[in-house]
Amino acid sequence: MTDLSLTHDRVLDLIAIYGADPEVWPEAERAAARRHLSVSPEVFADALAEAHALDACLARVPVPEPDPSLANRIMATAPKMRRRQAAPVYLFRWSGRRSDIGAALAALAVGLVAGYATASEAVDPLIPVETGWSVPWETSDELPFWLKEGDME
Amino acid sequence: MPVIYRISFRVLRDKAEAEDITQETFLRAWKMLPDWEPRAKFSTWACGVALNLCRDRLRRKKAILVDVLPECADPAPHPEAQLAMNQTVERIAGHIAALPPRQREALTLCAFEGLGNKEAAVAMSISVHALEGLLGRARRSLKAVLQKDIMP
Numbered sequence: 001m002t003d004l005s006l007t008h009d010r011v012l013d014l015i016a017i018y019g020a021d022p023e024v025w026p027e028a029e030r031a032a033a034r035r036h037l038s039v040s041p042e043v044f045a046d047a048l049a050e051a052h053a054l055d056a057c058l059a060r061v062p063v064p065e066p067d068p069s070l071a072n073r074i075m076a077t078a079p080k081m082r083r084r085q086a087a088p089v090y091l092f093r094w095s096g097r098r099s100d101i102g103a104a105l106a107a108l109a110v111g112l113v114a115g116y117a118t119a120s121e122a123v124d125p126l127i128p129v130e131t132g133w134s135v136p137w138e139t140s141d142e143l144p145f146w147l148k149e150g151d152m153e
Numbered sequence: 154m155p156v157i158y159r160i161s162f163r164v165l166r167d168k169a170e171a172e173d174i175t176q177e178t179f180l181r182a183w184k185m186l187p188d189w190e191p192r193a194k195f196s197t198w199a200c201g202v203a204l205n206l207c208r209d210r211l212r213r214k215k216a217i218l219v220d221v222l223p224e225c226a227d228p229a230p231h232p233e234a235q236l237a238m239n240q241t242v243e244r245i246a247g248h249i250a251a252l253p254p255r256q257r258e259a260l261t262l263c264a265f266e267g268l269g270n271k272e273a274a275v276a277m278s279i280s281v282h283a284l285e286g287l288l289g290r291a292r293r294s295l296k297a298v299l300q301k302d303i304m305p
Contacts, residue, residue, distance in 0.1 A: 017289045019264060026270050026281075054296050058264055061246045063159045070158070070172050074179045079186075 006032040008040070012047050020051035156266055157203045163261040164207040166250050174210070178203045193275055200268070200276035204258055211254055248298045256291035259284055264292075 011033045014025045022034055037044055157178050162171035181202055182195075189195065249257060255277070262273040263284075274284040 013285075013289070016292060017285050018270075019292070024263070024267060050296065051292075054292060054299065055264075057245050057295075057299050058249075058260075060242050061249065062242070063162045064168050066155075066158050066168065066172050066175070070175060073172075073176050077176065077180045078183050 006036060008036060008043055011036045011044060015044065015047045015051045019055045020048045021055065157199060160200060160261050160266060161203050161207055163249075163265055164204065164254070164258055165210060166246070170210055174203055174206045177206055194272065197268075197272050197275045200262065200272075201278065204276060207258075208254065244302055245299065248295055248302070252291050252294060256287045256294070259287035260291045263288055 006029060010029070014029060014033055018025050022030055022037070025033055037048075155175060158171050158175040161174035161178075162168060165171055165174070178199055182199060185198075249260070252260065258277055259273065262268045262276060263270065268276065270281050270284055274281045277284065279287075
């Protein structure tokens with residue numbers, strides 16, 4: 001039984017707008033749209049085939065690797081890291097408190113930003129630093145995608 | 154490679170400029186972090202900053218091409234480089250580059266980088282409805298030209 005909150009036309013729109021992969025369709029409509037696809041596959045077959053062909057074309061267009069120095073240029077503009085005399089605060093905090101998790105997150109973030117630089121140029125993120133600020137994400141799951149090297153989740 | 158770089162490259166089609174935009178976006182992020190208030194996802198904000206910087210670059214390029222160097226507006230790549238490149242991929246990339254900038258931005262955020270529709274709309278400072286309009290027009294245009302050119 002199909003979901004009456006979604007029409008066939010809207011499912012065709014989703015295919016035309018977002019492509020053939022239901023995983024990239026709006027989350028709020030995805031489940032209902034999938035039900036339409038499973039109940040009436042013949043209605044959407046042509047649209048899915050066309051969208052899939054276009055998706056395949058788009059997937060062939062590469063992005064060249066950035067210059068290896070880019071990571072260092074970015075890190076060079078980051079707030080300066082200084083050693084403190086006492087009570088070091090880590091670059092990345094965990095809910096406002098110093099913790100090993102915060103340090104690990106710092107390692108992950110800095111490592112990913114510097115990931116395409118050479119290893120010898122990498123910053124040691126576990127060195128206690130004073131920054132005076134924390135970042136707006138607190139768990140590794142929340143690490144901003146724009147700091148990640150791979151595809152977004 | 155950072156998503157911000159990929160987005161910038163796909164919008165500008167220029168590696169050096171995409172690197173500049175990535176660096177500038179991070180620079181703004183560092184400056185903004187101490188005062189960050191979570192009105193939006195930080196990642197969405199960063200995408201928005203990068204897109205705005207890309208738009209500035211495109212506007213400047215257009216002004217130069219129109220006002221100063223109209224005779225240099227030939228976008229054809231160097232013949233030797235063209236020979237070395239995969240011609241099919243280049244044709245696809247060329248068709249994408251020929252899309253209107255806002256359609257290209259929408260396609261970049263959603264089709265290439267997988268942003269959700271709400272997040273992409275916020276990054277572009279438009280409604281979800283408007284975003285879907287841009288995406289739909291972009292895909293229709295590409296389908297039309299690629300069906301003639303490449304797709305079976």
